[in-house]
Amino acid sequence: MTLKIRIDDSAAPYEQVRAQISELARGGTLPVGYKLPTVRGLAEELGLAANTVAKAYRALEADGVIETRGRNGTFVAAARDAASREAAVAAQVYAERVHRLGLSQEAALEAARDAVRAAYS
Structure with a gap:
C-alpha cells in the first residue's frame, strides 16, 4: 500500500x-x-x-x-484506544478540578452529565 x-x-x-x-x-x-x-x-x-x-x-x-x-x-x-485514553485523561483532570472546588461527587457527576448531554444534542 x-x-x-x-x-x-x-x-x-x-x-x-x-x-x-x-x-x-x-x-x-x-x-x-x-x-x-x-x-x-x-x-x-x-x-x-x-x-x-x-x-x-x-x-x-x-x-x-x-x-x-x-x-x-x-x-x-488503534483510534478507539487513543480516544479512550484521551477521555480518561480528561476525566481525571475534571475530577481533580471539581475536588479542588469542593463539589460533592453527586454534583460533579451531574455537571458532567449535563455537559455530555449538551454536547450530544
Whole structure:
C-alpha cells in the first residue's frame, strides 16, 4: 500500500500532511498497525522539509492517530484506544478540578452529565 498524499497551496504543508493521514487512518484506508514512512522518506517523497513532516507526525501522535515505537518506526494507532485514553485523561483532570472546588461527587457527576448531554444534542 502506498501512502497517497497531495500537497497544494490550500493550507500549510504540515497541516495537509496531518489532515490527510488522519483522514486515511480514521476512515480505515490506513489500517491499525500500518507502518508509515520515515519522516525523511515521506519528506523526500512529497518534496517537503523533514521538519515539516516531523511537525505533522508530532501533531498526529498528540491526537492519538499514530504512535512511534522507537527505532521500529511509526504506526497507525488503534483510534478507539487513543480516544479512550484521551477521555480518561480528561476525566481525571475534571475530577481533580471539581475536588479542588469542593463539589460533592453527586454534583460533579451531574455537571458532567449535563455537559455530555449538551454536547450530544
